[in-house]
Amino acid sequence: MPPTLGFVTNPLDRQSTERDAVPMSALKSDPRTRAVLIAGEIPILAEGDPATALLPLDALLRAGELKEEAYLGLLDGAPVIAALAAPEAAAAFGEGTGFRAQDLRSLAMQSALPPGELGILAETKALLHWHDRHRFCANCGAPTAPGAGGFRRECAGCGAQHFPRTDPVVIMLIAHGDRILLGRQARFPPGMFSCLAGFVEPGETIEDAVRRETFEEAGVRVGAVRYATCQPWPFPMSLMIGCIGEALTDTLVVDAQELEEVRWVPRDEVVLMMERRHPEGITGPNPIAIAHHLVRLWLAASQSEM
Amino acid sequence: MPPTLGFVTNPLDRQSTERDAVPMSALKSDPRTRAVLIAGEIPILAEGDPATALLPLDALLRAGELKEEAYLGLLDGAPVIAALAAPEAAAAFGEGTGFRAQDLRSLAMQSALPPGELGILAETKALLHWHDRHRFCANCGAPTAPGAGGFRRECAGCGAQHFPRTDPVVIMLIAHGDRILLGRQARFPPGMFSCLAGFVEPGETIEDAVRRETFEEAGVRVGAVRYATCQPWPFPMSLMIGCIGEALTDTLVVDAQELEEVRWVPRDEVVLMMERRHPEGITGPNPIAIAHHLVRLWLAASQSEM
Numbered sequence: 001m002p003p004t005l006g007f008v009t010n011p012l013d014r015q016s017t018e019r020d021a022v023p024m025s026a027l028k029s030d031p032r033t034r035a036v037l038i039a040g041e042i043p044i045l046a047e048g049d050p051a052t053a054l055l056p057l058d059a060l061l062r063a064g065e066l067k068e069e070a071y072l073g074l075l076d077g078a079p080v081i082a083a084l085a086a087p088e089a090a091a092a093f094g095e096g097t098g099f100r101a102q103d104l105r106s107l108a109m110q111s112a113l114p115p116g117e118l119g120i121l122a123e124t125k126a127l128l129h130w131h132d133r134h135r136f137c138a139n140c141g142a143p144t145a146p147g148a149g150g151f152r153r154e155c156a157g158c159g160a161q162h163f164p165r166t167d168p169v170v171i172m173l174i175a176h177g178d179r180i181l182l183g184r185q186a187r188f189p190p191g192m193f194s195c196l197a198g199f200v201e202p203g204e205t206i207e208d209a210v211r212r213e214t215f216e217e218a219g220v221r222v223g224a225v226r227y228a229t230c231q232p233w234p235f236p237m238s239l240m241i242g243c244i245g246e247a248l249t250d251t252l253v254v255d256a257q258e259l260e261e262v263r264w265v266p267r268d269e270v271v272l273m274m275e276r277r278h279p280e281g282i283t284g285p286n287p288i289a290i291a292h293h294l295v296r297l298w299l300a301a302s303q304s305e306m
Numbered sequence: 307m308p309p310t311l312g313f314v315t316n317p318l319d320r321q322s323t324e325r326d327a328v329p330m331s332a333l334k335s336d337p338r339t340r341a342v343l344i345a346g347e348i349p350i351l352a353e354g355d356p357a358t359a360l361l362p363l364d365a366l367l368r369a370g371e372l373k374e375e376a377y378l379g380l381l382d383g384a385p386v387i388a389a390l391a392a393p394e395a396a397a398a399f400g401e402g403t404g405f406r407a408q409d410l411r412s413l414a415m416q417s418a419l420p421p422g423e424l425g426i427l428a429e430t431k432a433l434l435h436w437h438d439r440h441r442f443c444a445n446c447g448a449p450t451a452p453g454a455g456g457f458r459r460e461c462a463g464c465g466a467q468h469f470p471r472t473d474p475v476v477i478m479l480i481a482h483g484d485r486i487l488l489g490r491q492a493r494f495p496p497g498m499f500s501c502l503a504g505f506v507e508p509g510e511t512i513e514d515a516v517r518r519e520t521f522e523e524a525g526v527r528v529g530a531v532r533y534a535t536c537q538p539w540p541f542p543m544s545l546m547i548g549c550i551g552e553a554l555t556d557t558l559v560v561d562a563q564e565l566e567e568v569r570w571v572p573r574d575e576v577v578l579m580m581e582r583r584h585p586e587g588i589t590g591p592n593p594i595a596i597a598h599h600l601v602r603l604w605l606a607a608s609q610s611e612m
Contacts, residue, residue: 007509008511010509010510010511010514014507014518016507016518016522017522017561017563119509120509122509123507123508123509123510124509125509126508126509127508127509130508133444133445133466134444134445135444135445135447136442136443136444136445136446136447137442137444137447138439138440138441138442138443138444138468139439139440139441139442140442141441141442141443141447141448141449142447143447151507160439162444163473163505164507164508165471165473166473166474166506166507166508166510167469167471167472168472168474168545199469200472200545201320201322201429201457201470201472202429202432202433202436202470202472202538202540202543203313203316203425203426203428203429203430203431203432203433203538203540204316204429204472204538204545205314205316205536205537205538205545206536206545206547207536208316212320212322216322216323227533230511230512230513231511232508232509232510232511234508234509237508239474239506239510239511239512241512255323257323
């Protein structure tokens with residue numbers, strides 16, 4: 001794993017079989033406990049060298065009323081809890097407070113935190129976002145309450161239990177000889193191209209999802225697919241499943257609803273894009289993203305074939 | 307892929323970018339359209355040699371009021387829709403009707419349908435189960451309505467859109483030299499052992515989920531993990547991600563809440579279990595399940611090392 005790849009390292013011992021047994025009040029009276037706080041979607045850090053997302057418990061007092069709390073487990077034997085505050089609470093952590101609010105993508109891009117803290121923040125953000133959008137029972141419409149240390153929601157109305165959601169997404173480097181398929185969405189930074197991606201659908205294998213999404217978005221048929229690596233991606237709560245696939249065809253039929261542009265990029269141009277020296281000014285995917293890692297893997301593999 | 311492995315083959319062209327554009331009324335007036343019908347959790351088949359889950363549209367009339375309909379896409383150019391009826395509707399497809407109701411697990415175990423129809427049924431069951439348990443908005447509690455040909459639910463109250471859920475689950479063959487880790491849950495058929503498994507949690511990689519679940523359930527530390535293959539598992543809506551992992555330790559500390567028994571089974575006994583000739587009468591995982599395939603892969607790989 002390259003050190004830049006975000007959110008893949010999570011050093012927590014999740015204590016997942018103990019969650020029902022540990023009351024939040026006990027965690028909050030333990031002086032070793034640290035809190036990971038998100039205001040809306042934005043992490044709060046304690047300033048320092050280095051800064052840290054593992055806050056002392058009294059930092060939570062600044063945040064006003066908390067919307068949600070969860071028990072994340074142990075870090076080097078000390079408890080870690082997660083807390084969700086309203087978006088407005090970020091204002092209480094501004095300049096001169098010894099804290100700052102900074103969005104998770106830019107924290108990863110700047111390597112502003114140790115890799116393990118980015119992983120803990122990814123877990124926190126995915127879990128708390130799920131709570132924030134799942135306060136009612138999808139089965140009967142009644143309000144639900146958190147349980148299992150924040151890893152479940154329970155409906156007193158119909159008895160349903162709801163568990164945090166993680167959406168599997170395929171992201172694929174598709175190769176055709178010495179060229180790879182790269183596309184850009186309109187929302188990407190100017191000039192940036194990346195691998196194609198899409199949600200795995202009900203009743204679908206990872207490999208079939210790679211083939212379907214590639215055909216839908218670019219009109220390219222894919223044969224062999226192999227898994228490469230994965231990455232939690234908390235925007236809002238995906239698991240990116242990185243694959244490398246072999247194209248069987250190369251004619252492009254682009255889905256203009258999804259993608260602004262798709263190209264076959266030859267190896268020498270891929271190298272220039274990754275080094276940010278391409279004459280058109282186009283670049284590869286961001287180093288925090290698994291797509292960047294897939295391109296690097298392919299470049300290394302195709303290097304060894306040369 | 308061995309032919310017995312269930313639900314991995316799905317020949318539908320999902321037409322996922324066209325779902326918003328095709329009205330159900332048009333699909334139902336197309337004489338080529340076939341319907342896949344589930345009563346509660348139970349698929350309905352048309353008898354014949356072979357039987358088929360692809361029913362003529364008029365079969366839906368027997369089912370009474372349908373609770374949900376979805377557009378699954380095209381099969382050899384002909385539309386396929388999915389329909390959910392009440393559990394009681396199964397009674398209308400009994401002996402002498404030319405139809406039968408049969409649960410999906412036994413259909414797979416008996417290879418009672420072509421592999422592709424099992425895959426279509428898996429998609430249907432996962433999708434319709436999601437609808438049936440998600441009729442209300444998790445964000446605001448208001449009733450929701452289906453959209454996008456049944457691949458979305460929409461809330462008129464708060465504007466939220468909800469998409470079908472697929473839960474990533476890791477299932478792992480853990481090896482320590484020439485032994486593998488097999489366990490049994492109390493709900494398994496008598497004598498059956500299988501691979502350990504568990505849900506991927508928020509902010510967790512596939513590889514870390516393998517390590518965490520193995521340690522939690524059996525007390526065994528796992529080092530290297532590699533992806534082997536995957537399987538949609540519609541009970542109710544999981545994606546089984548099959549991995550092979552190398553144990554670093556072999557002392558067992560069993561989570562008795564999850565597992566009745568866990569053992570290290572030597573290769574020669576694994577062979578006897580898979581051939582149903584083990585002197586204790588214990589057996590390996592069912593041939594329809596990915597765990598069976600993982601054991602076969604490991605046996606084949608360890609064979610070639612001998």
